[in-house]
Amino acid sequence: MFDNDEFDRWMAQASDTLNSARSDYLNNSYNWCCFKAQQAAEYAVKALLKGLGISAYGHSIIKLLKDLESYSLDVQSLTSFARILDRHYVPARYPDAFTEGSPFEYYDKNTAQEALDCAENICNFCITIGKKYE
Numbered sequence: 001m002f003d004n005d006e007f008d009r010w011m012a013q014a015s016d017t018l019n020s021a022r023s024d025y026l027n028n029s030y031n032w033c034c035f036k037a038q039q040a041a042e043y044a045v046k047a048l049l050k051g052l053g054i055s056a057y058g059h060s061i062i063k064l065l066k067d068l069e070s071y072s073l074d075v076q077s078l079t080s081f082a083r084i085l086d087r088h089y090v091p092a093r094y095p096d097a098f099t100e101g102s103p104f105e106y107y108d109k110n111t112a113q114e115a116l117d118c119a120e121n122i123c124n125f126c127i128t129i130g131k132k133y134e
Contacts, residue, residue: 001053002051002052002053002130002133003050003051003052003053004051004130004133004134006047006050006051007047007048007050007051007130007133008047009047010043010044010046010047010050010051011043011044011047011123011126011127011130013043014040014041014043014044014047014123014126015040015123017036017039017040017043018036018037018040018116018119018120018123020036021033021034021036021037021039021040021115021116021119022116024036024112025109025112025113025116028109029104030104030107030108030109030111030112031088031092031093031103031104031106031107032092033107033112033115033116034085034088034092034107034111034112034115035088035089035092035093037085037088037112037115037116037118037119038061038085038086038088038089038092038115038119040119040123041061041081041082041085041118041119041122041123042059042061042064042085044119044122044123044125044126044127045061045064045065045068045122045126046064047126047130048068048126048129048130049064049067049068051130051133052068052071054067054068054070054071055067059086059089060082060086060089061081061082061085061086061122062079062082062083062086064082065078065079065082073129075125077125078121078122078125081117081118081119081121081122082118082122084114084115084118085115085118085119085122088115091103091106092107
């Protein structure tokens with residue numbers, strides 16, 4: 001049985017985080033936009049896993065998508081999006097992720113737009129699958 005309440009709770013957080021990422025994009029806070037895009041997609045995949053009753057641990061979207069494959073869901077189209085987003089989990093936040101400078105110096109508008117697009121694709125996929133269980 002699908003746990004709609006848990007799915008909705010996690011998807012609400014994914015949506016709120018994606019909206020926050022969009023605000024960061026508009027405010028030229030591109031590193032935070034990228035990190036929050038990763039977080040939004042992570043929350044969305046966890047929403048689907050939790051809705052299906054599957055444990056959801058860790059922060060790697062690629063790993064979480066593999067957990068969905070065990071439920072016979074075809075997530076191959078999302079792998080490239082997950083790979084892009086997972087790259088933003090640490091370096092977008094930590095100054096020592098780069099040999100010099102600060103994270104905000106390494107992110108730009110194009111990178112942030114790419115992250116938003118990837119997150120939106122993953123979130124939309126999870127919403128579509130979740131609706132099938134309503």
